[in-house]
Amino acid sequence: MDISRAGVEPVVVKFYRQYMQQINELSYPPGSLLLAPDIQTCLYKYFFDANQNKFLPPPRYQTKVLRQIIREIEKSIKDPEEEQVSDQLYEHLGHLSGIPLPDPSEEAQQLRVHSYFPPLPYDEPGVQPVLIKEAHNLLSKGNNVGLRTWEGSLHLAWYLATQRPELVKGKNVLELGAGTGLLSLLCAGHLRASSVLATDGLGHVCECLEANIELNVENNTLQNGRAPQVLQLDWTDREAIDELVQSVKNPGTSYDLVIGSDITYHPDILRPLAQVLGTLKDYFPDMVILISAAIRSDTFSHFTRTCIDEFGFTAMEEDVHIPDGLQYSGFFHSVITPIKVISLLR
Incomplete structure (x- = not known):
C-alpha cells in the first residue's frame, strides 16, 4: 500500500508510517484535517481495511488508534448536520470491539x-x-x-x-x-x-x-x-x-x-x-x-x-x-x- 499516491498531506503520511511501525506515541493529524470526508476514506483504506493491507497492526493497537482518531474528529465537529465521523470508521470500531483479545502478557510474546x-x-x-x-x-x-x-x-x-x-x-x-x-x-x-x-x-x-x-x-x-x-x-x-x-x-x-x-x-x-x-x-x-x-x-x-x-x-x-x-x-x-x-x- 503506497499512501503517497493518495495525495494526502505529509502529516497523514507520517502518521501512517508511525502507525505501521506500531510505535506508542503517534503524531495524530489535527482534527480539522481528519474531519474531511476524503481523509476519513483514506484512513479506512490504508489503516484499517485488511483487504487492502495484509500487514495491519493487531486489533488492540488498531482499536486504540481508531478511538483516538474518532475523538479528534468529534472534537472538531462544529456543524453536526454537515460534519460527522464516517460510517466506515464507526463500523470498523464496532467490528474491533467484538474481537476477543488475548491477555496482554501473552500478546507481548506473539510475533x-x-x-x-x-x-x-x-x-x-x-x-x-x-x-x-x-x-x-x-x-x-x-x-x-x-x-x-x-x-x-x-x-x-x-x-x-x-x-x-x-x-x-x-x-x-x-x-x-x-x-x-x-x-x-x-x-x-x-x-x-x-x-x-x-x-x-x-x-x-x-x-x-x-x-x-x-x-x-x-x-x-x-x-x-x-x-x-x-x-x-x-x-x-x-x-x-x-x-x-x-x-x-x-x-x-x-x-x-x-x-x-x-x-x-x-x-x-x-x-x-x-x-x-x-x-x-x-x-x-x-x-x-x-x-x-x-x-x-x-x-x-x-x-x-x-x-x-x-x-x-x-x-x-x-x-x-x-x-x-x-x-x-x-x-x-x-x-x-x-x-x-x-x-x-x-
Whole structure:
C-alpha cells in the first residue's frame, strides 16, 4: 500500500508510517484535517481495511488508534448536520470491539510484522518499508534479546540512511549481532550494498533472521537488491572467525563496513567482541566500523575502553541528528535513553 499516491498531506503520511511501525506515541493529524470526508476514506483504506493491507497492526493497537482518531474528529465537529465521523470508521470500531483479545502478557510474546519505513520524502512514490516479524513489546532478557528491534538499531539506521549512505552503497557489509535483521535488510535494499552478511551467535535468532529476509524477498521490498546472507557466528570461536576472514580474502575481496547495534549489553561479551573487531581490522585496514548502543549501563564505556586499551583503537562519537516535526520521517524511536554511535579507528 503506497499512501503517497493518495495525495494526502505529509502529516497523514507520517502518521501512517508511525502507525505501521506500531510505535506508542503517534503524531495524530489535527482534527480539522481528519474531519474531511476524503481523509476519513483514506484512513479506512490504508489503516484499517485488511483487504487492502495484509500487514495491519493487531486489533488492540488498531482499536486504540481508531478511538483516538474518532475523538479528534468529534472534537472538531462544529456543524453536526454537515460534519460527522464516517460510517466506515464507526463500523470498523464496532467490528474491533467484538474481537476477543488475548491477555496482554501473552500478546507481548506473539510475533507480528512491523513495517519500518526509511526516512524518505513523504511525497516520494513507491517507498518500501523494511518488514520485520518480531515480538516488539517483548520484555527481552537472556536469549530473547535478538527477537525484537531495539532503539540502537533504529538510531544507526537513521544515521546510515540520512547522513552516511555512501558508506553502504556498492560496499560489502558485515553485521555483528544482527538480531531481527533491520540493519542488514536496510543495507541490502534501500542503501544498495554490494553484499551483506548478517551474523548472530544464537541459532534461533538466525532462524528468525532468515525468516525476515524471506519475508522481504517475498514482498519485493528489497528493490532488486541482493538479499543478505545469514551466518551463525560465535565471537569466541577463533576458527570460525578465521574461516569468515578467509572466505572473503581468498576471492580477493574485503569487508568495507562492519556494523553492530545494541550488542554491548553483557559484560562477558565485551572483550570477545573487541577482539573480533581487532582481527577484522587487521585483515581489512580500510574497513569502517560503526557500533551503536542505547546507554542503559556502563557496559558501553567498558567496551570502548577495551577497544582502546587492548586493541589500539581510537573511538570517535558520531553526530547523529534526529530532527523534529515533519523532517522526522521514518525509523521512529525514542531518544529519552541516550543513544551513541561510535566509529572505531586504527
